[in-house]
Amino acid sequence: MKSPADRHVLSTGTAVAAPHPGASLTAVPVRHPWRWVAIFVVLMLAAMLVSTIVTNPNFEWDVVGKYFTSETILQGLWMTLLLTVLVMVLGILLGILLAVMRLSPNPVLSGASGLYIWFFRGTPVLVQLLVWFNLAALFPRISVGIPFGPEFMVLDANALITPFVAALLGLGLNEAAYMAEIVRAGIHSVDEGQTEAAQALGMRRSLTMRRIVLPQAMRVIIPPTGNEVISMLKTTSLVSVISLADLLYSSQIISSRTFQIIPLLILASIWYLIVTTILTMIQSRIERRYSRGNRRADPDSLWLRLWRNLTRFHTAPPSQAPLSETGGIR
Amino acid sequence: MTDATIPMVKAEEVRKHFGRLEVLKGITLEVGRGEVFCIVGPSGSGKSTFLRCINHLEKVDAGRLVVDGELVGYREDGGKLYELKEREVAAKREQIGMVFQRFNLFPHMSVLENVIEAPIRVAGIAKAAATERAVQLLERVGLADKRAAYPNHLSGGQQQRVAIARALAMAPKLMLFDEPTSALDPELVGEVLDVMRNLADEGMTMVVVTHEMGFAREVGDQLVFMDAGVVVESGRPRDVLTAPQHERTKSFLSKVL
Numbered sequence: 087m088k089s090p091a092d093r094h095v096l097s098t099g100t101a102v103a104a105p106h107p108g109a110s111l112t113a114v115p116v117r118h119p120w121r122w123v124a125i126f127v128v129l130m131l132a133a134m135l136v137s138t139i140v141t142n143p144n145f146e147w148d149v150v151g152k153y154f155t156s157e158t159i160l161q162g163l164w165m166t167l168l169l170t171v172l173v174m175v176l177g178i179l180l181g182i183l184l185a186v187m188r189l190s191p192n193p194v195l196s197g198a199s200g201l202y203i204w205f206f207r208g209t210p211v212l213v214q215l216l217v218w219f220n221l222a223a224l225f226p227r228i229s230v231g232i233p234f235g236p237e238f239m240v241l242d243a244n245a246l247i248t249p250f251v252a253a254l255l256g257l258g259l260n261e262a263a264y265m266a267e268i269v270r271a272g273i274h275s276v277d278e279g280q281t282e283a284a285q286a287l288g289m290r291r292s293l294t295m296r297r298i299v300l301p302q303a304m305r306v307i308i309p310p311t312g313n314e315v316i317s318m319l320k321t322t323s324l325v326s327v328i329s330l331a332d333l334l335y336s337s338q339i340i341s342s343r344t345f346q347i348i349p350l351l352i353l354a355s356i357w358y359l360i361v362t363t364i365l366t367m368i369q370s371r372i373e374r375r376y377s378r379g380n381r382r383a384d385p386d387s388l389w390l391r392l393w394r395n396l397t398r399f400h401t402a403p404p405s406q407a408p409l410s411e412t413g414g415i416r
Numbered sequence: 417m418t419d420a421t422i423p424m425v426k427a428e429e430v431r432k433h434f435g436r437l438e439v440l441k442g443i444t445l446e447v448g449r450g451e452v453f454c455i456v457g458p459s460g461s462g463k464s465t466f467l468r469c470i471n472h473l474e475k476v477d478a479g480r481l482v483v484d485g486e487l488v489g490y491r492e493d494g495g496k497l498y499e500l501k502e503r504e505v506a507a508k509r510e511q512i513g514m515v516f517q518r519f520n521l522f523p524h525m526s527v528l529e530n531v532i533e534a535p536i537r538v539a540g541i542a543k544a545a546a547t548e549r550a551v552q553l554l555e556r557v558g559l560a561d562k563r564a565a566y567p568n569h570l571s572g573g574q575q576q577r578v579a580i581a582r583a584l585a586m587a588p589k590l591m592l593f594d595e596p597t598s599a600l601d602p603e604l605v606g607e608v609l610d611v612m613r614n615l616a617d618e619g620m621t622m623v624v625v626t627h628e629m630g631f632a633r634e635v636g637d638q639l640v641f642m643d644a645g646v647v648v649e650s651g652r653p654r655d656v657l658t659a660p661q662h663e664r665t666k667s668f669l670s671k672v673l
Contacts (some may be wrong), residue, residue, distance in 0.1 A: 282473055283520035283579075287534035288510030288587060290502055297537060301524050 149349035162336025176258035181265025208264035215256035219328040249330040270302035312369035430479035441645040454632040458640035513583030517595040521567035528563040553581040573604030593624040
């Protein structure tokens with residue numbers, strides 16, 4: 087490091103040594119006057135928005151606060167989370183199966199998978215939910231037995247298809263169609279040479295898939311799957327049409343009693359935002375893990391930096407963390 | 417099992433077609449033990465396809481292809497060839513190392529992990545022993561200090577040397593090289609050829625598809641020139657390269673030399 091005085095001496099030295107006409111010119115970056123206009127407009131709009139949110143009494147923030155952690159809402163939140171997890175597990179497992187079927191050389195398997203994907207992606211998920219909910223109208227009794235042969239067990243469809251089961255089937259089977267396409271694209275993205283190299287080393291197909299192809303496909307599969315989870319969290323709100331007490335339906339239960347519709351919608355939105363924010367942070371971390379060895383890895387995202395800072399705060403206070411380890415000095 | 421008198425690779429009238437296109441129109445040749453066998457020819461001549469047949473990455477349609485006294489990918493019984501099960505094919509591939517034009521290192525694994533993957537998962541060697549051997553091999557190709565690096569952070573020449581170490585880790589009796597220097601920048605070709613030259617000096621049997629005529633002349637024991645799915649000419653590299661007998665060979669060599 088040179089002190090400012092050193093630099094001064096150095097620069098005068100060069101100026102003397104090379105007295106060409108360009109030596110004393112300074113570069114002026116291009117000016118952006120319109121940026122300042124844009125900043126002003128955006129800040130003004132933001133101030134107006136904050137002002138009306140705070141001052142307009144119709145928002146009824148006290149009501150939001152009152153019910154924010156009430157029993158009904160928390161139960162609804164739990165139902166939303168449970169449904170999201172179960173639906174995604176069902177969707178991912180069925181999706182992998184459909185993707186492998188789709189890539190199979192057997193035309194019947196790949197055709198069946200294609201037909202499934204075509205149907206479940208081609209009809210609205212809301213319609214599918216309603217059909218599953220009303221399955222009893224289509225099949226009053228559901229039996230287990232040998233196809234076209236004797237029946238071992240007969241079940242009443244009305245008792246079997248509860249709102250929860252209908253929601254699970256409706257959302258899960260729909261999600262599987264989307265996941266199948268994501269998994270298929272992931273497997274396709276891995277270079278054929280990887281499989282050949284693994285086989286040339288004596289690795290069998292299952293081992294090649296597990297150790298070589300799928301870990302690389304994950305890099306392509308995980309980001310859209312994260313999006314699917316976040317999207318599913320919000321899509322589960324559709325189940326309020328079949329009277330399943332999720333987060334949205336629970337807030338509607340309260341507002342139908344108190345007629346405070348807007349504050350309870352705000353309340354539900356805040357909970358959705360909290361959960362999606364956490365999910366986004368988890369997604370960034372997982373993506374990071376699977377981009378190992380990839381030269382073109384994205385720079386650290388805002389979420390990741392936030393997450394690191396939060397977790398570091400827990401393990402060691404920043405003052406004690408050695409600077410070299412955090413990369414503070416470059 | 418290892419009979420020193422039988423050739424390492426023996427091909428008799430090997431044929432292969434993709435759809436209606438016949439890529440190999442009856443290849444007959446013999447690779448002796450410890451020999452460096454070079455295959456040259458224009459692109460589309462079938463030389464890479466033939467190489468890939470040797471470890472059954474491509475299936476032979478007709479003819480016999482025998483490695484170390486055993487048929488590749490098939491079992492002969494009562495005048496018919498039965499294709500082997502995946503497990504049996506994999507077991508034979510373990511003994512044949514292959515190096516690809518585009519390296520095909522596993523990008524999600526470090527250099528060391530690339531080299532120890534097959535010894536641990538396929539050969540069932542303990543991790544400590546596999547690591548020890550991998551480090552020795554990486555030292556041999558001059559990359560022991562890169563063991564923790566990921567393939568994408570290495571130059572092409574370094575990647576190809578890791579790929580050679582990875583293939584050697586399975587202690588193969590035969591090494592196949594599919595244009596190992598064709599994807600490299602010119603100044604990186606030498607380091608890969610040096611490793612191959614050392615390997616040849618140690619007595620490894622090698623089948624090399626290459627465009628490096630200098631290497632073929634210097635290191636090769638035999639050379640065949642292939643064109644349009646047939647062997648046009650074969651012999652000692654020096655003879656074929658300096659005094660080609662066929663017009664096709666002459667015109668090809670005049671373009672590449």
